[in-house]
Amino acid sequence: MSTKTHSVVIVGYGGMGSYHAKLIKDNSRLKVTGTYDVLEARRAASQEDGYSAYDSYEAVLNDSEVDVVLIATPNDVHKELAISAMKHGKHVICEKPVTMNVKDFEAMTAVAEETGLVLMVHQNRRxxxxxxxxxxxxxxxxxxxxxxxxxxxxxxxxxxxxxxxxxxxxxxxxxxxxxxxxxxxxxxxxxxxxxxxxxxxxxxxxxxxxxxxxxxxxxxxxxxxxxxxxxxxxxxxxxxxxxxxxxxxxxxxxxTGRCVMQNREVGKVEPKPIQAGVGLTKTMAPPSEEATLTEAxxxxxxxASSFYDNFADVVEKGAEPIVKNSEVRRVLNxxxxxxxxxxxxxxxxxxxxxxxxx
Ligand code: NAD
The missing domain is CATH 3.30.360.10 (Dihydrodipicolinate Reductase; domain 2)
Known part of the structure; x- marks a missing residue:
């Protein structure tokens, strides 16, 4: 059982960045130790929520206590922020879309490979x-x-x-x-x-x-x-x-929903014609109740917290990432x-x- 808590700085403290902060509160293996946002108002919001805010991205990069940078900025800057984080020895969790095309993503994964650091994309809707x-x-x-x-x-x-x-x-x-x-x-x-x-x-x-x-x-x-x-x-x-x-x-x-299946115990039941518009139809008549089974x-x-646990496992033990970069690359393509x-x-x-x- 691991005792290490990974120190996470959230970069981009907007809608999603602040949501990550709330989710990570319930996770025992990651801890949000600070945030950085280009907007003063969002740095102030972070402080009101109890997280100290760095004054610059360089300050995040140069803080050796920071293990993980979590990127939740608009999509156009994910690539440069992620690459510089990894070049400064930080693992990266990046919001989706990780970047806008395969070429840029390959530039990011190349740095992950060079540095041996983890780059994992938050595809939470899985x-x-x-x-x-x-x-x-x-x-x-x-x-x-x-x-x-x-x-x-x-x-x-x-x-x-x-x-x-x-x-x-x-x-x-x-x-x-x-x-x-x-x-x-x-x-x-x-x-x-x-x-x-x-x-x-x-x-x-x-x-x-x-x-x-x-x-x-x-x-x-x-x-x-x-x-x-x-x-x-x-x-x-x-x-x-x-x-x-x-x-x-x-x-x-x-x-709300249902499954409707053919009832195999009942032979074929001839549908009764229904009035459809100005005509009659058997083809489009609803299936008879005895011929079908409706199930929940x-x-x-x-x-969903298994994303953060899996990330910690990938960092600590080289576990298989639940969101693989080959899948992310395929989606971008x-x-x-x-x-x-x-x-x-x-x-x-x-x-x-x-x-x-x-
Ligand atoms: P947002 O506009 O609410 O927040 C973005 C924040 O990033 C802003 O506070 C902005 O000031 C800051 N920012 C911009 N450039 C920056 C930089 N260079 N460095 C630091 N901070 C910077 O946007 P959002 O809705 O939170 O979306 C952010 C990211 O999260 C996007 O990539 C989006 O696709 C993703 N997202 C994911 C989900 C999800 O369910 N996985 C949901 C919403 C958004």
Missing amino acids: WDEDFRIIKEMYDKRTIGDLFRIESRVHGANGIPGDWRHLEAFGGGMLLDWGVHLLDQFVFMIDSKITSVTSRLSFILGDEVDDGFDAVLEFENGVTAMIEVGTTNFITLPRWYVKGTEGTAVIEDWSL LPKAFEH LIEHIFKSARTGEVVKDFDMYVPKN
Whole structure:
């Protein structure tokens, strides 16, 4: 059992930086010992929350008591902050997106390799319970083999904040929510992506996308439909998935949902025609109750603090990181090709940096 507590300085004490401070309070292996933010107001906020604030990033880098730099600034400066932290002997936890493209990420991982320090990206939505339920269904074949997985997040509040509206800061929703949703697929599905088609949305007139949709085809037969929208006054379900033996839905963050499966103990029940518009249909009639089974969604919960524990294990014992840099690189490459498909209108093929999990 380790007794070392790793001293963490949070760089960028905004929305996410202050959230990390709250989460790390409950972790016995990491301790926030200070913060640094370019804004005086945010340094003052940190002090009000009980964390001393450094006056400059150099002061953080030159403090030999600091073991870990946690980067929670806008996306455009992650790379330079992470590289200088590692060059000063600090491990790095970096917010997502770690940076905006594969080339820049490779520059970061090269320094991690040279220095032997840990660079780990906070892909926290791998612990979202809605996603864990879908992953459980995918792994355990609860409704047979999932072959179509639709993942959507819909809001009606536009692009949040200030820097997220600007390309120079790495703004836009593909680099924001998109990174999480794509990471969930890369984490769940151990198969090569054979093609991607996508469209970006610019309804709000910003220079960056206010949403997007993308269709990914996997070599193992799964089709993923991923959509982020910020102008949706009526929302579609968070998840809609089809398996070879049924269909499941998760409506929202409160995890309302169900699985509906064919009842194998009952033979085929002829559907009764229904009135549909001006016509009759049997094809589109709902399945009869005796022919189907409706079940609750499976349970699948893992406490999110395992990210920090895993980070400490990677630092102390060289444990396998739960967020691997090969996965992060693959997601960034996928994002580059989603941008490419949206720009050219083409289906993009033969691009995936897939590395089999075992
Ligand atoms: P924010 O604007 O609320 O906070 C960013 C802070 O960084 C600001 O206080 C700003 O003054 C400071 N800053 C800017 N440049 C700096 C620099 N060079 N050095 C030090 N401080 C600097 O933004 P946010 O919503 O907290 O997002 C920050 C990062 O966290 C982004 O990368 C974002 O994608 C990520 N994020 C992740 C999640 C998640 O669930 N994992 C959620 C929200 C945000």
